[in-house]
Amino acid sequence: MEKIGSKELIEYLSILHNDAKCALIYNNDYELLVSIILSAQAKDEVVNSVTPILFSKYRNIEELSNAEKDDVEQIIHQVGLSNAKAKNIINAMKKLRELGYDKIPNDYDVLINLDGVGRKTVNVFLSEYYNENTLGIDTHILRISKRLNLIEEKSDALKAELILRDYFKDYSLKRVHHLLIAFGRLECNAKKPLCGTCKIKEKCKMGSI
Secondary structure, eight states: OOOOHHHHHHHHHHHHHTTOOOOOSEEEEEHHHHHHHHTSSSOOHHHHHHHHHHHHHHHSHHHHHOOOOHHHHHHHOOOOOHHHHHHHHHHHHHHHHHHHOSSOOOOOOHHHHHHHHHHHHHHHHHHHHHHHOOOOOOOHHHHHHHHTTOTTTTTOOOHHHHHHHHHHSOOHHHHHHHHHHHHHHHTSSSOOOOOOTTTGGGTGGGGOO
């Protein structure tokens, strides 16, 4: 099966989702990072339903760092894993204050050492807020990349990131991220991909089944 070229793939995804963008609702760097942490294993719509309450009560890094975990947990309980996430976002803000930050820095090494923050979270944040050319790898991107033979089935997120950064080297990785996620949610989903109407199915494992 012939592997699809990056130009053909981006052009097709752009036709489908030219207006693709971050689904999390935020107003500043603080709100974005906290929202991304909360979005782990949770739908963006659910995160967006609780963050207005959270951010109206805890408006910045300092206020959230001084929050009571039980109160935060009660506010965010709908997102799942609320005990761990409440602890993580409070501790992350405490660490930033200890380091002297009143804004979320454009610094991978600082961010990766915050509670509740992994490589994907850092890459998504830096790409979305600071327009750094980083690529956050989520389950949608992994699934699509494996179906299109862009990466091997056994590839983990780090290996996928390195391969895809090179594959999409001629494009904004921020745009690539949003296009792939939109495609993964709406067309190339995990359980019932819409192969019948897909224009690139001949270059996909699913289309050949």
